[in-house]
Amino acid sequence: MGFAAKSYCSLLCVLVLLSTICYFQDGYVSSRATYDGSPDCFQTPNGTCxxxxxGRTINNAKVAGVSRLYKNGSGCGACYRVKCKIPKLCSDNGVKVVVTDYGEGDKTDFILSTHAYxxxxxxNAVLELFSYGVVDVEYQRIPCRYPGYNLMVKLHEHSKFPVYLAVVVLYQAGVYDITAVNVWQVDSQQWRCMRRAFGTVWDLFDPPLGPLTFRAQVSVKGGTKWVQMINVVPSKWKAGAVYDTTIQLS
Incomplete structure (x- = not known):
């Protein structure tokens, strides 16, 4: 009797575990999507990220603006698999998109570039699908992959050497959200918090002298962790430059 009870409990645990695994594998959320009808079929370069x-060309221009998934900018750079749900029109594979902007539609979570839509x-069903304008979709967060690319730090064009520094993190792989960025102040031997200016732009007035070392706080399952980017930006940096961190988040 005891053995039977133990066997039953073991079987029940296995079934619960399997159902949990299936849930995370499937893990799709129902929503709606539309597209940005820009004349050149690309998103705007002035995206809020x-x-x-x-943001116009990454992932072969398959990008999206999001609303609630924007998460005050920490949702920028996230990757999603999006599938529409119209029989005989929609691909089984859907499309992988990268979040590069904020946008609100008619109860939509995604405003896709026309390339993505x-x-x-x-x-042979593309034109018919475009005629719908807004479609029911299901989506799932997936890891971002950028083969051959490390994490990059771009100095935003608004930066002004040496009084004002604004940085943007590019090629953010994995399923991490960047929630904070610090820069190391050598003379005081402490980390200085950078402000989220907007989207994924982090800024600081009166920045330290270079070379500059940063650390980014990223979300992980069950909490956060810090990732250091050592001596990434040289002493005489310039706005618009992009620097290789030699590391990646995944």
Missing amino acids: GYGEF ARLAIP
Whole structure:
């Protein structure tokens, strides 16, 4: 009797575990999506994430603006698999998109670039899908992958050497959200907090003398961790420059 009870409990635990695994594997959320009808089929370079041209062309221009997934800017750079749900029109694979902007539609979570929206459809059904304007979708957070690219730090064009520094983190791999950025102050031997100016742009007045070392706080399952980027920016930095950190988040 005891053995039977133990066997039953073991079987129940296995079934619960399997159902949990299946939930996380499937893990799709129902929503709606539309597209940005810009004339050149790209998103605007003035996206609220602050990526500039990077936000227009990353992931072969398959990008999206989001509303509640924006998360005050920490949702910038996240990757999602999005699938539409119209029978005989929608691809089973859907499209992988990178969040580069904020946008609100008709009860939508995604405003896709036209490049991304077109990939929702099966071949020969693209024009018909565009005629819907807004479609029901399901989406799932997925890891970002940038083969051959390390994490990069771009000095935003608004930076002014040496009095004002603004940085943007590019090629953010994995499923991490950046929630804070600090810069190391050598003379006082302490970390200085940078302000989230907007989106994923972090800034600081009267920055330390270079070379500059940063650390980023990233969300991980169950909490956060700090990732250091040592001596990334040289002493005589200039606005618009992009620097390789030699590391990656995943």
